[in-house]
Amino acid sequence: xxxxxxxxxxxxxxxxxxxxxxxxxxxxxxxxxxxxxxxxxxxxxxxxxxxxxxxxxxxxxxxxxxxxxxxxxxxxxxxxxxxxxxxxxxxxxxxxxxxxxxxxxxxxxxxxxxxxxxxxxxxxxxxxxxxxxxxxxxxxxxxxxxxxxxxxxxxxxxxxxxxxxxxxxxxxxxxxxxxxxxxxxxxxxxxxxxxxxxxxxxxxxxxxxxxxxxxxxxxxxxxxxxxxxxxxxxxxxxxxxxxxxxxxxxxxxxxxxxxxxxxxxxxxxxxxxxxxxxxxxxxxxxxxxxxxxxxxxxxxxxxxxxxxxxxxxxxxxxxxxxxxxxx
Numbered sequence: 001x002x003x004x005x006x007x008x009x010x011x012x013x014x015x016x017x018x019x020x021x022x023x024x025x026x027x028x029x030x031x032x033x034x035x036x037x038x039x040x041x042x043x044x045x046x047x048x049x050x051x052x053x054x055x056x057x058x059x060x061x062x063x064x065x066x067x068x069x070x071x072x073x074x075x076x077x078x079x080x081x082x083x084x085x086x087x088x089x090x091x092x093x094x095x096x097x098x099x100x101x102x103x104x105x106x107x108x109x110x111x112x113x114x115x116x117x118x119x120x121x122x123x124x125x126x127x128x129x130x131x132x133x134x135x136x137x138x139x140x141x142x143x144x145x146x147x148x149x150x151x152x153x154x155x156x157x158x159x160x161x162x163x164x165x166x167x168x169x170x171x172x173x174x175x176x177x178x179x180x181x182x183x184x185x186x187x188x189x190x191x192x193x194x195x196x197x198x199x200x201x202x203x204x205x206x207x208x209x210x211x212x213x214x215x216x217x218x219x220x221x222x223x224x225x226x227x228x229x230x231x232x233x234x235x236x237x238x239x240x241x242x243x244x245x246x247x248x249x250x251x252x253x254x255x256x257x258x259x260x261x262x263x264x265x266x267x268x269x270x271x272x273x274x275x276x277x278x279x280x281x282x283x284x285x286x287x288x289x290x291x292x293x294x295x296x297x298x299x300x301x302x303x304x305x306x307x308x309x310x311x312x313x314x315x316x317x318x319x320x321x322x323x324x325x326x327x
Contacts (some may be wrong), residue, residue: 006172016017031064032232037075037087038067039217042262045190046282047254048110050261052243054148061235067261072144076220080104085225086236091215091288091296094317098310106239106265106317109288110244110245111216113209113279116149119192122183122202127242129157129206138169138182145216149208150186156212174199190275198271209279213319214296215288216279228320241285242319248277286322294319 003073038046046167049067052058058065068075075087076094077098089270118121118137120126126135132154154161159214169176173185178201185192192204201277208214221233247254251296300306310316 005319017314021041032058032062033064033066034086034232035066035068035084035235037070037072037078037084039070039072039075039088041069042067042266044255044258044262044269045276046261047251047258047273047276048244048247049257050243051246051254052239053255054260055246057239057242058236061239063232063235063239065236076102076104079220079222082222082224085232086219086221088217089220090217091293092145092148092300092305093292094215094220095297095300095310096314097304099308100304103276104220105152105223105226105315106215106218106220106288107315108219108240108286108319108322110218110240110286110293111279111281113189113207114145114149114152114212114214114216115189115276115279116186116208117189117193117207118150118153118184118186118208119173119177120204121242122204124186124204126206127202127204129159129211132184132206133159133163134165135184136165136167136182138167138173138176138185140171140173140187141168142166142272146186146188148296148299148303148305149214151303152212152214152295153206153208155299155302190279191274194271194275198268204252209222212295212299213292214299215292217290218286221304230321233323234325237286237321240324244280244285247273247295251277277298279284284322284326285321288317288322290314290317 002033072089072093076089076097078084079087079099091106094104097104100159139150151161167182169182173187174195176182177185189207193203196203235288251273272298293316297306297309297313
């Protein structure tokens with residue numbers, strides 16, 4: 001398991017050694033064009049970004065945003081090497097990168113609630129973490145946010161990993177649960193539960209965020225961009241916060257806009273957006289808290305994914321732009 005993270009960090013270092021060049025060339029329209037790695041396929045959960053483009057919020061900041069639906073590790077490596085200025089990345093990846101000397105900085109917490117959950121058929125009787133020991137639980141892999149969230153849930157409830165029969169099932173959570181290959185699956189709270197409910201399956205959902213507050217998906221940049229082009233970061237954050245605010249205020253309108261960005265999108269995916277909204281809400285949109293970073297780091301240390309605490313943990317994140325630019 002740890003080898004996957006060693007490989008990941010090795011790729012980051014190789015990218016850094018390949019040399020840095022300035023990102024964000026001028027587009028023909030006179031806007032600064034930036035490619036934004038998203039870490040997933042086109043999906044209505046990205047509605048705040050689509051709204052910010054459609055309503056001209058990014059353009060008003062002089063930005064033209066190109067969505068790049070590539071792997072999360074690609075995004076963090078490219079931003080860390082200053083090949084790109086921004087990416088959508090989960091908090092644990094920021095800490096793993098900084099532990100390797102990769103100078104990424106988290107500047108906006110999009111998901112205020114860690115979006116991972118353990119899902120089971122209601123008949124299995126898995127209603128709370130205390131019900132998990134001795135049960136068979138399927139994960140998409142022993143890596144990434146799903147794995148970190150799963151271990152964080154166990155840790156928060158005093159359950160050892162060896163007390164649960166965890167199995168790598170790949171990204172087959174729905175199929176594996178319906179076929180009774182496993183008794184529960186780990187997935188995204190706005191994805192697998194929505195799919196299963198749509199199929200008419202009675203389910204129980206154990207939300208990681210109900211038991212431990214960790215840093216989830218948000219926006220990263222790098223120290224060079226913060227130093228040399230803070231205006232770009234500030235403009236991006238301001239535009240995205242407007243898109244997020246509008247999406248929360250008018251989900252139906254945001255979903256309609258998403259149809260212009262997600263090919264073949266019909267109303268069957270509306271529950272995905274509806275399930276995402278509570279995870280984004282906060283008194284101060286986009287704000288990230290030091291305590292969440294400390295908890296996330298503690299989980300990574302317990303897993304052996306970090307050998308020691310990250311130097312200067314406070315440098316891994318900043319609320320400067322979020323606090324200045326509330327919609």
